[in-house]
Amino acid sequence: xxxxxxxxxxxxxxxxGQAAAAAGWGGKxxxxxxxxxxxxxxTQTVVRKIAxxxxxxxxxxxxxxxxxxxxxxxxxxSLIALDVMEHMRKNGKRLMSMEAAVAEMRANGLIKAExxxxxxxxxPLSTTAIVAALRKYQMHPDQLLAPPPAIRMAxxxxxxxxxxxxxxxxxxxxPAQGRDSGLRVADWTEYYDNKPANVARQVMxxxxxxxxxxxxxxxxxxxxxxxGETGGNLAEVFIQSIHQRGSEPFYGVPRMAMLDPGGANTSxxxxxxxxxxxxxxxxxxxxxxxxxxxxxxxxxxxxxxxEAAFKLLTLETLEQINAVALQWARWFxxxxxxxxxxxxxxxxxxxxxxxxxxxxxxxxxxxxxxxSAPESRxxxxxxxxEFRGTTWDVSDVPGVIxxxxxxxVRNAWRxxxxxxxGVDAEGRECFYVLEAKVKNDFGxxxxxxxxxxxxxxxxxxxxxxNLAEIEMLATGTSTPTEAKExxxxxxxxxxxxxxxxxxxxxxxxxxxxxxxxLPRKGTALEVANPLANAEVLDQVDTSVALQRISKLIGxxxxxxxNRFIKGRWPDAMPADQVDALVAQFTRGDDAAPVETFGGLRxxxxx
Numbered sequence: 001x002x003x004x005x006x007x008x009x010x011x012x013x014x015x016x017g018q019a020a021a022a023a024g025w026g027g028k029x030x031x032x033x034x035x036x037x038x039x040x041x042x043t044q045t046v047v048r049k050i051a052x053x054x055x056x057x058x059x060x061x062x063x064x065x066x067x068x069x070x071x072x073x074x075x076x077x078s079l080i081a082l083d084v085m086e087h088m089r090k091n092g093k094r095l096m097s098m099e100a101a102v103a104e105m106r107a108n109g110l111i112k113a114e115x116x117x118x119x120x121x122x123x124p125l126s127t128t129a130i131v132a133a134l135r136k137y138q139m140h141p142d143q144l145l146a147p148p149p150a151i152r153m154a155x156x157x158x159x160x161x162x163x164x165x166x167x168x169x170x171x172x173x174x175p176a177q178g179r180d181s182g183l184r185v186a187d188w189t190e191y192y193d194n195k196p197a198n199v200a201r202q203v204m205x206x207x208x209x210x211x212x213x214x215x216x217x218x219x220x221x222x223x224x225x226x227x228g229e230t231g232g233n234l235a236e237v238f239i240q241s242i243h244q245r246g247s248e249p250f251y252g253v254p255r256m257a258m259l260d261p262g263g264a265n266t267s268x269x270x271x272x273x274x275x276x277x278x279x280x281x282x283x284x285x286x287x288x289x290x291x292x293x294x295x296x297x298x299x300x301x302x303x304x305x306x307e308a309a310f311k312l313l314t315l316e317t318l319e320q321i322n323a324v325a326l327q328w329a330r331w332f333x334x335x336x337x338x339x340x341x342x343x344x345x346x347x348x349x350x351x352x353x354x355x356x357x358x359x360x361x362x363x364x365x366x367x368x369x370x371x372s373a374p375e376s377r378x379x380x381x382x383x384x385x386e387f388r389g390t391t392w393d394v395s396d397v398p399g400v401i402x403x404x405x406x407x408x409v410r411n412a413w414r415x416x417x418x419x420x421x422g423v424d425a426e427g428r429e430c431f432y433v434l435e436a437k438v439k440n441d442f443g444x445x446x447x448x449x450x451x452x453x454x455x456x457x458x459x460x461x462x463x464x465x466n467l468a469e470i471e472m473l474a475t476g477t478s479t480p481t482e483a484k485e486x487x488x489x490x491x492x493x494x495x496x497x498x499x500x501x502x503x504x505x506x507x508x509x510x511x512x513x514x515x516x517x518l519p520r521k522g523t524a525l526e527v528a529n530p531l532a533n534a535e536v537l538d539q540v541d542t543s544v545a546l547q548r549i550s551k552l553i554g555x556x557x558x559x560x561x562n563r564f565i566k567g568r569w570p571d572a573m574p575a576d577q578v579d580a581l582v583a584q585f586t587r588g589d590d591a592a593p594v595e596t597f598g599g600l601r602x603x604x605x606x
């Protein structure tokens with residue numbers, strides 16, 4: 001049995017150990033011998049026992065001068081990371097190891113990945129050193145695939161924003177066969193995804209779970225459907241979620257609904273319903289599940305908490321499943337505390353104010369609205385539209401003008417009114433309630449101006465206001481009345497010009513650079529001599545005429561003059577035409593450039 005340590009002995013050993021540590025070179029032996037004499041132990045025993053009671057502190061290693069650097073260049077790191085990423089599946093599984101990627105890039109001569117030793121020898125970098133360099137450059141696949149930083153989102157109040165998501169129930173499917181409802185726990189071998197025959201079966205026969213969450217309170221609504229993600233299923237789930245179930249909280253029409261992109265989430269039934277209920281639909285960007293992370297977490301909660309109990313229950317119909325789902329949601333929302341606001345979800349939702357709680361119309365009307373698409377209508381001269389056999393007043397719609405097309409939908413809350421779909425300043429859809437225009441027994445609209453008794457006019461439309469601005473700009477006036485008087489004065493020729501005469505309609509014509517065109521060769525029109533039995537005019541050979549003209553004007557005939565004369569009179573010309581040409585050439589009427597013509601000259605031939 002080991003003896004208990006002696007505190008007094010331990011204290012003296014620590015004292016001699018500290019003295020030995022502080023002693024200089026060659027001074028420790030004397031201290032060890034003194035301790036041996038005092039404690040009655042051998043020198044070797046003293047040294048061993050001092051080592052047992054002394055805390056050894058390692059001296060920190062000196063940092064290498066090349067620490068933090070790497071012989072692998074950043075371009076080589078990029079090429080290696082590229083090769084690894086290119087051989088990666090969509091689920092993030094790597095098909096090529098780092099060693100294989102480095103070897104492949106070296107074999108293709110794309111990288112060297114080498115270093116020089118102290119002896120001047122060039123050796124390849126190890127895989128460990130390459131991985132360390134990739135992390136230093138932040139090009140390691142683990143770093144490249146890290147999700148981007150997220151932004152925390154907040155909602156204003158309960159029913160401000162709902163998040164909706166669909167997922168396949170991993171435990172049940174309903175392949176009904178005859179009298180068998182088919183409701184049972186799916187066997188793994190039948191549910192196995194890699195069996196091609198199960199792909200269509202999983203979509204059509206699977207039990208699909210829709211989860212709706214209120215972003216502010218975190219309240220959860222669950223509803224199960226069959227047939228996959230479709231617009232009809234989504235519309236039905238939304239209808240069920242907005243209507244009150246008994247006396248429990250979490251119901252009403254939200255201001256906006258947030259969903260992932262997909263054909264079902266942007267299908268006409270759901271969008272038509274949201275347009276009629278004035279719900280803004282927010283479709284998130286693809287591959288961004290964190291945008292609606294709350295409902296993604298709610299899917300996990302439902303799967304682990306609710307569906308874990310399905311296996312122990314006897315459920316035969318879809319109605320029974322939804323009844324259990326509603327019972328679970330009632331219990332969960334009323335008992336489980338949300339970690340963000342430290343309240344149970346129903347208690348947080350109950351803080352909603354009356355103006356924030358919008359009550360929906362009946363379920364049957366909502367289903368009818370889901371298949372009622374907005375219709376385009378043209379605004380007539382009276383600022384009215386025709387919709388579903390009724391005339392509706394659109395004069396209160398901001399910015400409306402005659403001839404404009406408006407999208408008109410039914411009003412879910414009032415059968416005697418419709419809604420015009422517009423866009424607000426933030427680019428989101430908004431709705432304007434339209435009142436019907438009722439006719440009396442004579443077919444006149446109620447509220448119309450009575451002839452001789454009243455006068456009414458619509459407020460100026462944007463187009464009319466813009467026209468008035470243009471008129472004041474054109475006439476240089478400051479009011480529409482002054483612009484009208486100025487126009488009258490212009491009509492009488494006494495008023496100012498448009499823009500004070502700043503517009504010169506002929507300026508662009510005067511400033512245009514028009515090229516000078518040379519005369520083109522034409523064909524003389526031969527007409528019969530109108531004088532019966534008249535004497536034929538004297539003819540002169542054209543060559544002789546050219547020589548005579550050159551002599552009379554005292555200079556050679558130019559090439560252009562020669563071309564003109566021979567083109568007009570190839571063989572002969574009237575004798576009186578010679579004098580006319582001499583007078584013309586003497587006055588310099590020809591605009592052609594002077595190019596001397598040296599007369600005829602012999603040309604050698606073969």
